[in-house]
Amino acid sequence: xxxxxxxxxxxxxxxxxxxxxxxxxxxxxxxxxxxxxxxxxxxxxxxxxxxxxxxxxxxxxxxxxxxxxxxxxxxxxxxxxxxxxxxxxxxxxxxxxxxxxxxxxxxxxxxxxxxxxxxxxxxxxxxxxxxxxxxxxxxxxxxxxxxxxxxxxxxxxxxxxxxxxxxxxxxxxxxxxxxxxxxxxxxxxxxxxxxxxxxxxxxxxxxxxxxxxxxxxxxxxxxxxxxxxxxxxxxxxxxxxxxxxxxxxxxxxxxxxxxxxxxxxx
Numbered sequence: 590x591x592x593x594x595x596x597x598x599x600x601x602x603x604x605x606x607x608x609x610x611x612x613x614x615x616x617x618x619x620x621x622x623x624x625x626x627x628x629x630x631x632x633x634x635x636x637x638x639x640x641x642x643x644x645x646x647x648x649x650x651x652x653x654x655x656x657x658x659x660x661x662x663x664x665x666x667x668x669x670x671x672x673x674x675x676x677x678x679x680x681x682x683x684x685x686x687x688x689x690x691x692x693x694x695x696x697x698x699x700x701x702x703x704x705x706x707x708x709x710x711x712x713x714x715x716x717x718x719x720x721x722x723x724x725x726x727x728x729x730x731x732x733x734x735x736x737x738x739x740x741x742x743x744x745x746x747x748x749x750x751x752x753x754x755x756x757x758x759x760x761x762x763x764x765x766x767x768x769x770x771x772x773x774x775x776x777x778x779x780x781x782x783x784x785x786x787x788x789x790x791x792x793x794x795x796x797x798x799x800x801x802x803x804x805x806x807x808x809x810x811x812x813x814x815x816x817x818x819x820x821x822x823x824x825x826x827x828x829x830x831x832x833x834x835x836x837x838x839x840x841x842x843x844x845x846x847x848x849x850x851x852x853x854x855x
Contacts, residue, residue, distance in 0.1 A: 686756030
């Protein structure tokens with residue numbers, strides 16, 4: 590693969606009519622608390638899907654259901670035409686990358702070790718080959734000089750870039766981003782978004798839960814606006830920004846404008 594602006598070229602998974610992920614009537618309950626109330630949508634190869642909405646509406650739970658870290662209570666999820674179940678979740682999950690808002694790094698491992706661990710433990714790859722891949726992916730996210738640093742020695746932005754490198758090392762066909770910048774100081778957000786923009790431009794299939802609407806507008810193909818465990822509105826990102834049809838979507842975008850400034854949202 591070639592590199593585009595420092596990011597691997599994923600044009601083998603370029604945007605097409607091929608559906609890579611299908612979510613059908615997914616529900617998730619914790620006791621009497623129904624968090625997801627029937628979510629359905631498709632994702633095509635190469636698409637960047639933005640999932641937006643107020644806190645507590647089930648966005649993160651949806652991502653965890655998709656990769657079966659949290660199995661849904663009801664509904665079906667297909668990845669490349671194969672339904673994900675408890676029995677095959679571990680195998681399929683190797684093709685579904687996940688980047689967490691709290692980084693989820695192992696504090697006792699270096700950046701290199703954190704990227705290698707999925708290869709050696711999940712894919713049972715030899716350490717020599719795993720090390721080569723990990724060094725390459727850390728270079729892709731601009732951390733070649735931090736391979737021997739521990740999480741405590743890294744900034745928040747660097748930690749998140751290690752998380753992205755860890756996901757890329759598994760050669761995923763789709764990456765799920767769960768509010769990847771929410772735990773970062775403002776001056777560190779840009780470095781993470783630049784890596785994500787590079788991935789989007791190189792046609793990596795992505796589902797991104799985020800409040801970074803400037804980022805969403807610049808790279809997103811479609812947006813799902815969620816509230817109360819359902820999809821209230823969906824459509825092309827620019828269309829939803831310029832002409833949302835639902836009052837709740839309009840209210841949400843207006844509130845973001847008040848918080849972050851119109852130039853960051855419009």
